[in-house]
Amino acid sequence: MVDTQVDWMGAIRARHSVRSYTARPIEKEKVAALQAQIDRCNREGGLHIQLVTEEPKAFDGMMAHYGKFSGVRNYLALIGPKGESLEEKLGYYGEQLVLYAQALGLNTCWVALTFSKGKVPAAIDKGEKLVCVITLGYGEGQGTAHKSKAAGAVSETTGDVPEWFRRGMEAAMLAPTAVNQQKYLIELKGDRLSARATGGFYAKVDLGIVKYHFEVGAGIGHDRWTTSE
Numbered sequence: 001m002v003d004t005q006v007d008w009m010g011a012i013r014a015r016h017s018v019r020s021y022t023a024r025p026i027e028k029e030k031v032a033a034l035q036a037q038i039d040r041c042n043r044e045g046g047l048h049i050q051l052v053t054e055e056p057k058a059f060d061g062m063m064a065h066y067g068k069f070s071g072v073r074n075y076l077a078l079i080g081p082k083g084e085s086l087e088e089k090l091g092y093y094g095e096q097l098v099l100y101a102q103a104l105g106l107n108t109c110w111v112a113l114t115f116s117k118g119k120v121p122a123a124i125d126k127g128e129k130l131v132c133v134i135t136l137g138y139g140e141g142q143g144t145a146h147k148s149k150a151a152g153a154v155s156e157t158t159g160d161v162p163e164w165f166r167r168g169m170e171a172a173m174l175a176p177t178a179v180n181q182q183k184y185l186i187e188l189k190g191d192r193l194s195a196r197a198t199g200g201f202y203a204k205v206d207l208g209i210v211k212y213h214f215e216v217g218a219g220i221g222h223d224r225w226t227t228s229e
Contacts, residue, residue, distance in 0.1 A: 008216045011099040012174050016143025018107035021071035024138040026053060030104050034136075037100045038076070041093040047080040049093065050122045051136075057119040058133070067114025074136040075111075077122040082129045090131050091208025092222075095175070098134060099216075107139035110176055110209075112202050132205065146180045148173045157188045164218045165193075171217025177206040184210050192226045 026034075031053060038049050052058075052075050059072035076097055078090040098108045112132045124130055151169045165188050172186060183200030184207050187193070195211050197203035215222060 006100060006103045008099055008103075009171065011102040012171055012213060012216060014142075015099060015102040015108070016145060017109040017176060018139035018141065018143045019067065019069045019109050019135070020140040021073070021107070021135070021137040022140055023071065023073075026074055026106065026137060030106065033104060034097070034101065037097060041096055045080070045089050045093045047078075047089060047093060048123075048125065048128055049079060049090070049097070050077045052077055052121060055121060058115045058117075059135075061116045061119075067111065069109075069111070069114065069135065071140070072115075072135045072137070075115075076134040076136065077120050077130055078132050078134065079122060079124055079128050079130050081127055086129065087131055087202070087204035088208040088211075091205035091210075092212045093208075094132075094134055094205075095209040095212045098176075101136055105138075106136055107142065109135045110178075110205075111135060112178060112205070132202070146176070149182050154182055154184055155186045155188075158190065161188070164220065168214040168218030168220070172210045172214040175206070175210045175213040177209065178202040181206070186210070186214060193220075193224055194226050 035051055038051055041047065042049055054073050056073045059069050076094065078094050080086050080090055101108050110132065115133055117130060120130060120133065122130060151173060155169055157165065169186065178201045181200045183198045183203045184195060185198050186195045195207060197207045
Protein backbone atom coordinates (compact mmCIF):
# COMPACT_ATOMS: atom_id res chain seq x y z
CA MET A 1 0.00 0.00 0.00
CA VAL A 2 1.69 3.19 -1.24
CA ASP A 3 -0.21 6.45 -0.67
CA THR A 4 0.59 8.77 -3.57
CA GLN A 5 -0.48 11.80 -1.53
CA VAL A 6 2.67 11.50 0.62
CA ASP A 7 6.25 12.00 -0.54
CA TRP A 8 7.34 8.66 0.93
CA MET A 9 10.85 8.76 -0.52
CA GLY A 10 11.33 12.28 0.80
CA ALA A 11 10.24 11.06 4.23
CA ILE A 12 12.71 8.14 4.02
CA ARG A 13 15.58 10.50 3.29
CA ALA A 14 14.61 13.04 5.96
CA ARG A 15 13.74 10.70 8.82
CA HIS A 16 16.24 9.76 11.57
CA SER A 17 15.69 8.26 15.02
CA VAL A 18 15.00 10.81 17.77
CA ARG A 19 15.02 9.91 21.49
CA SER A 20 14.51 13.30 23.17
CA TYR A 21 11.26 15.23 22.79
CA THR A 22 9.92 18.66 23.70
CA ALA A 23 6.72 19.20 25.68
CA ARG A 24 4.88 20.48 22.60
CA PRO A 25 1.68 18.43 22.19
CA ILE A 26 0.73 16.88 18.88
CA GLU A 27 -2.03 18.98 17.31
CA LYS A 28 -5.53 17.49 17.16
CA GLU A 29 -5.61 17.50 13.38
CA LYS A 30 -2.34 15.55 13.23
CA VAL A 31 -3.62 13.07 15.83
CA ALA A 32 -6.72 12.58 13.67
CA ALA A 33 -4.62 12.11 10.53
CA LEU A 34 -2.40 9.59 12.31
CA GLN A 35 -5.42 7.70 13.61
CA ALA A 36 -6.91 7.48 10.13
CA GLN A 37 -3.63 6.04 8.81
CA ILE A 38 -3.45 3.60 11.74
CA ASP A 39 -6.99 2.44 11.01
CA ARG A 40 -6.04 1.89 7.39
CA CYS A 41 -2.96 -0.14 8.30
CA ASN A 42 -4.88 -2.21 10.85
CA ARG A 43 -7.56 -3.07 8.29
CA GLU A 44 -5.05 -4.01 5.64
CA GLY A 45 -2.68 -5.91 7.91
CA GLY A 46 -5.14 -7.48 10.33
CA LEU A 47 -3.37 -5.74 13.20
CA HIS A 48 -4.31 -3.84 16.38
CA ILE A 49 -1.82 -0.95 16.38
CA GLN A 50 -2.87 1.78 18.84
CA LEU A 51 -1.97 5.44 19.30
CA VAL A 52 -1.24 6.56 22.86
CA THR A 53 -0.99 10.30 23.54
CA GLU A 54 0.00 12.39 26.56
CA GLU A 55 1.07 9.32 28.55
CA PRO A 56 4.59 9.48 30.06
CA LYS A 57 4.58 6.46 32.37
CA ALA A 58 5.86 3.89 29.86
CA PHE A 59 9.02 5.96 29.52
CA ASP A 60 9.64 7.15 33.07
CA GLY A 61 11.52 4.09 34.34
CA MET A 62 15.17 3.08 34.45
CA MET A 63 14.99 1.22 31.15
CA ALA A 64 13.97 4.38 29.30
CA HIS A 65 16.80 6.31 30.94
CA TYR A 66 19.18 3.52 29.94
CA GLY A 67 17.94 3.90 26.39
CA LYS A 68 18.55 7.68 26.63
CA PHE A 69 14.90 8.57 26.08
CA SER A 70 13.49 11.79 27.50
CA GLY A 71 10.24 13.69 27.17
CA VAL A 72 8.34 10.78 25.57
CA ARG A 73 4.58 11.25 26.00
CA ASN A 74 3.23 9.88 22.73
CA TYR A 75 3.80 6.55 21.03
CA LEU A 76 2.38 3.82 18.86
CA ALA A 77 1.81 0.44 20.53
CA LEU A 78 2.48 -2.23 17.92
CA ILE A 79 0.04 -5.04 18.67
CA GLY A 80 -1.40 -7.88 16.66
CA PRO A 81 -2.50 -11.51 16.76
CA LYS A 82 0.25 -13.94 17.70
CA GLY A 83 1.70 -15.84 14.79
CA GLU A 84 4.79 -16.46 12.69
CA SER A 85 4.23 -13.39 10.52
CA LEU A 86 3.36 -10.89 13.27
CA GLU A 87 6.76 -9.23 13.74
CA GLU A 88 7.35 -8.75 10.02
CA LYS A 89 3.85 -7.32 9.57
CA LEU A 90 4.32 -4.88 12.44
CA GLY A 91 7.64 -3.77 10.97
CA TYR A 92 6.06 -3.26 7.56
CA TYR A 93 3.01 -1.32 8.71
CA GLY A 94 4.80 0.37 11.61
CA GLU A 95 7.30 1.88 9.20
CA GLN A 96 4.47 3.20 7.04
CA LEU A 97 3.27 5.04 10.13
CA VAL A 98 6.79 6.26 10.94
CA LEU A 99 7.13 7.78 7.48
CA TYR A 100 3.62 9.20 7.60
CA ALA A 101 4.48 10.86 10.94
CA GLN A 102 7.64 12.27 9.34
CA ALA A 103 5.54 13.74 6.54
CA LEU A 104 3.39 15.40 9.23
CA GLY A 105 6.49 17.03 10.72
CA LEU A 106 6.84 14.65 13.66
CA ASN A 107 9.85 12.70 14.89
CA THR A 108 9.95 9.03 15.81
CA CYS A 109 12.05 6.18 17.18
CA TRP A 110 11.54 2.41 17.14
CA VAL A 111 11.79 0.97 20.67
CA ALA A 112 12.05 -2.76 21.39
CA LEU A 113 13.06 -3.09 25.04
CA THR A 114 13.85 0.21 26.74
CA PHE A 115 10.32 1.05 27.89
CA SER A 116 7.93 -0.34 30.51
CA LYS A 117 5.58 -2.75 28.71
CA GLY A 118 3.39 -3.13 31.78
CA LYS A 119 2.65 0.60 31.84
CA VAL A 120 1.41 0.82 28.24
CA PRO A 121 -2.37 1.51 28.51
CA ALA A 122 -3.26 -0.38 25.34
CA ALA A 123 -6.03 -2.89 24.76
CA ILE A 124 -4.39 -6.25 24.14
CA ASP A 125 -7.06 -8.79 23.26
CA LYS A 126 -6.83 -12.53 23.88
CA GLY A 127 -4.35 -14.07 21.47
CA GLU A 128 -2.62 -10.75 20.81
CA LYS A 129 0.88 -9.55 21.64
CA LEU A 130 2.55 -6.18 22.17
CA VAL A 131 5.84 -6.48 20.29
CA CYS A 132 7.35 -2.99 20.53
CA VAL A 133 6.48 0.71 20.38
CA ILE A 134 7.34 3.75 18.28
CA THR A 135 7.83 7.07 20.02
CA LEU A 136 6.18 10.14 18.46
CA GLY A 137 6.38 13.86 18.93
CA TYR A 138 8.42 16.98 18.34
CA GLY A 139 12.06 16.17 18.84
CA GLU A 140 14.66 18.36 20.46
CA GLY A 141 16.60 17.70 17.27
CA GLN A 142 16.17 15.88 13.97
CA GLY A 143 18.53 12.98 14.65
CA THR A 144 21.50 11.91 12.56
CA ALA A 145 21.99 9.49 9.67
CA HIS A 146 23.20 5.99 10.51
CA LYS A 147 26.19 4.30 8.90
CA SER A 148 25.27 1.78 6.23
CA LYS A 149 26.75 -1.37 4.78
CA ALA A 150 27.56 -1.52 1.08
CA ALA A 151 24.67 -2.64 -1.11
CA GLY A 152 26.55 -5.80 -2.07
CA ALA A 153 26.63 -6.89 1.57
CA VAL A 154 22.83 -7.02 1.85
CA SER A 155 21.74 -7.97 -1.68
CA GLU A 156 22.40 -10.59 -4.35
CA THR A 157 21.44 -10.46 -8.02
CA THR A 158 21.96 -12.48 -11.18
CA GLY A 159 22.33 -10.88 -14.60
CA ASP A 160 21.84 -7.19 -15.29
CA VAL A 161 20.53 -5.21 -12.32
CA PRO A 162 17.42 -3.21 -13.28
CA GLU A 163 17.10 0.40 -12.26
CA TRP A 164 14.04 -0.29 -10.09
CA PHE A 165 16.10 -2.73 -8.02
CA ARG A 166 18.86 -0.15 -7.55
CA ARG A 167 16.28 2.39 -6.38
CA GLY A 168 14.76 -0.17 -4.04
CA MET A 169 18.13 -0.95 -2.48
CA GLU A 170 18.88 2.74 -2.01
CA ALA A 171 15.70 3.07 0.03
CA ALA A 172 16.21 -0.24 1.86
CA MET A 173 19.65 0.79 3.06
CA LEU A 174 18.14 3.89 4.68
CA ALA A 175 15.80 1.71 6.75
CA PRO A 176 16.21 1.75 10.54
CA THR A 177 17.21 -1.61 12.02
CA ALA A 178 17.82 -2.73 15.60
CA VAL A 179 21.23 -1.45 16.77
CA ASN A 180 21.84 -0.66 13.06
CA GLN A 181 22.55 -4.34 12.41
CA GLN A 182 21.16 -4.52 8.82
CA LYS A 183 20.70 -8.30 9.13
CA TYR A 184 18.79 -8.93 5.91
CA LEU A 185 19.35 -10.12 2.36
CA ILE A 186 17.36 -9.01 -0.69
CA GLU A 187 17.76 -11.25 -3.74
CA LEU A 188 16.78 -10.86 -7.40
CA LYS A 189 17.24 -14.05 -9.39
CA GLY A 190 15.66 -13.80 -12.80
CA ASP A 191 12.18 -12.44 -12.10
CA ARG A 192 12.08 -13.78 -8.54
CA LEU A 193 12.40 -11.11 -5.86
CA SER A 194 12.82 -12.25 -2.26
CA ALA A 195 13.94 -10.93 1.10
CA ARG A 196 14.91 -12.72 4.29
CA ALA A 197 16.25 -11.98 7.74
CA THR A 198 19.77 -13.28 8.42
CA GLY A 199 19.58 -13.44 12.22
CA GLY A 200 20.06 -10.79 14.85
CA PHE A 201 17.97 -8.90 17.36
CA TYR A 202 14.34 -8.26 16.29
CA ALA A 203 15.37 -9.23 12.75
CA LYS A 204 11.82 -10.05 11.60
CA VAL A 205 10.60 -6.58 12.57
CA ASP A 206 13.59 -5.16 10.70
CA LEU A 207 12.72 -7.25 7.64
CA GLY A 208 9.24 -5.74 7.48
CA ILE A 209 10.70 -2.23 7.75
CA VAL A 210 13.26 -2.94 5.03
CA LYS A 211 10.69 -4.46 2.67
CA TYR A 212 8.47 -1.41 2.92
CA HIS A 213 11.41 0.89 2.19
CA PHE A 214 12.36 -1.24 -0.81
CA GLU A 215 8.82 -1.10 -2.19
CA VAL A 216 8.75 2.70 -1.90
CA GLY A 217 12.09 3.09 -3.68
CA ALA A 218 11.41 0.49 -6.36
CA GLY A 219 7.82 1.54 -6.97
CA ILE A 220 6.41 -1.96 -6.52
CA GLY A 221 3.60 -3.48 -4.48
CA HIS A 222 3.78 -5.95 -1.62
CA ASP A 223 2.59 -8.75 -3.92
CA ARG A 224 5.81 -8.49 -5.97
CA TRP A 225 7.76 -10.58 -3.43
CA THR A 226 7.96 -14.25 -4.36
CA THR A 227 8.98 -15.47 -0.90
CA SER A 228 8.95 -14.11 2.64
CA GLU A 229 11.10 -15.61 5.41
